[in-house]
Amino acid sequence: MNPHRPHHLPEPGLPPLLWLAVLLLALSGCASHPPVTVITPEDTRDARPVPSAPRIAVVQAARSMIGAPYRYGGSSPRGFDCSGLVSFSFAQAGIQVPRTADRQFHASRPLGGRSLLPGDLIFFDIGGRRISHVGIYVGDGRFVHAPSSGRQVSVESLANPYWRDRIVGAGHYF
Numbered sequence: 001m002n003p004h005r006p007h008h009l010p011e012p013g014l015p016p017l018l019w020l021a022v023l024l025l026a027l028s029g030c031a032s033h034p035p036v037t038v039i040t041p042e043d044t045r046d047a048r049p050v051p052s053a054p055r056i057a058v059v060q061a062a063r064s065m066i067g068a069p070y071r072y073g074g075s076s077p078r079g080f081d082c083s084g085l086v087s088f089s090f091a092q093a094g095i096q097v098p099r100t101a102d103r104q105f106h107a108s109r110p111l112g113g114r115s116l117l118p119g120d121l122i123f124f125d126i127g128g129r130r131i132s133h134v135g136i137y138v139g140d141g142r143f144v145h146a147p148s149s150g151r152q153v154s155v156e157s158l159a160n161p162y163w164r165d166r167i168v169g170a171g172h173y174f
Helices: 018-027 054-066 082-092 099-105
Strands: 037-042 045-048 121-127 129-139 142-145 154-157 168-171
Touching: 054 082, 054 129, 054 142, 082 099, 082 129, 082 142, 099 121, 099 129, 099 168, 129 168
Parallel strands: none
Antiparallel strands: 037 045, 121 129, 121 168, 129 142, 142 154
């Protein structure tokens, strides 16, 4: 069993109460406090932590790069490859991660059976290379990535069979 492999895809959409809690956390500047746990009416069995300030910063950095061009080996707003977008986004949150998707996979911590949270990394096998692509989970079953030459940084859905069938695993640095 691959400890990086999510046991199931994320549930569609975050409850409005959770988004309100994330917004309040971001506005309060209380990043030094332990994560707040919100119990939603939809699932009282599974308490979900509010994303931490570093997770929020990573997601915001990745989202702010939507539309930036793909560039092989790129790791700046002038152009990104997939792992360059990850390393750039994490650096904006003050977190250094390895530069390549394969190294990011091996250095990340497995999810341990929990659902994906914003800021987690999702790893893919594209074209038969075990770890050949990476994206940043942003919530609502979606991830930001730098897809390929001639395209731009964009948001994709994990519900899309192309991506769902190519997931190798997921990990985190938080």
